[in-house]
Amino acid sequence: MKSMAPTRKLYQEIKDIVLLSDHRSSMAFEVSDEVLSTYVPVAVYWIFSGIYGLLGYLEGCRLHPKGAEEEENVASKLQVLRGVLLQQVVQIAVVTLMMKVVGDEGMAPQQPSFLVCACQFLIAMVVLDLWQYFGHRYMHVNKFLYKHIHSKHHALVVPYAWGSLYNHPLEGLLLDTIGGSLAFLLSPA
Known part of the structure; x- marks a missing residue:
């Protein structure tokens, strides 16, 4: 047997x-937490952008009339797609570098309590929101920055579902990438 x-x-x-x-x-x-925190936001961005993009084909779900995107937008869908992909490549590179510099010493950290995680999330959210708000406001107030950098963001009058990250690469680096990194670094571990 x-x-x-x-x-x-x-x-x-x-x-x-x-x-x-x-x-x-x-x-x-x-999969390590570093890999998840680097690539999951990109995947979620494209999954939800895809869902909202598909909803645009349903007449009752459209915010703007058909054809308005091509008529009113200065940037084409391809330009926006390239800009967003560039922004995400830069974000992945910066997060990867930051994880190498700030990363752990190979030891498995103890999982913090729910309250600690909630406080970290709240602090990171406030830091990122303030950074984004004042950075975006300054881009509007400073005529040079608006004309040469921030105006690219306003080339989308009728936004595409995936266009929320469409901006000048320098603006994306300063506001989105550095802002997210600061939010991570300033929320105590």
């Missing part, structure tokens, strides 16, 4: 992978 031990071991490995238990086998697929 054959032993059931190999079958039980295989069953336990499959169960560990599916349930993602703390007793994972070496076959389990693990």
Whole structure:
């Protein structure tokens, strides 16, 4: 009679992978927090942009009449797509560099409590919101910055679903990328 031990071991490995238990086998697929925090926002951005983009094909869900995008926008869909992808590549590079500089020493940190996580999130949200608000306001007040940098953001009169990150690369770096990095760094660990 054959032993059931190999079958039980295989069953336990499959169960560990599916349930993602703390007793994972070496076959389990693990992704670091750094990788998740770098790429999940980009994936979520495109998933929701895609959903909202598809909703634009339904007549009852449109904010602007058909054809208004092509008539009123200075920037084409391709220009906006390229601009957003460039912005996201820069963000990924900066986050990767920041994680290398600020990263842990190879030790698994203790998971903070829910209250600590909520406070970190609130602080990061306030920091990013203030940075974005005052940076954006300054871009409008300073005529040189508005004309040469910020006006690119206003080339979208009728916005595309994926156009929220469309701006001049320098503005994207200063407001979005550095703002997000500051929010991360200033929310205490």
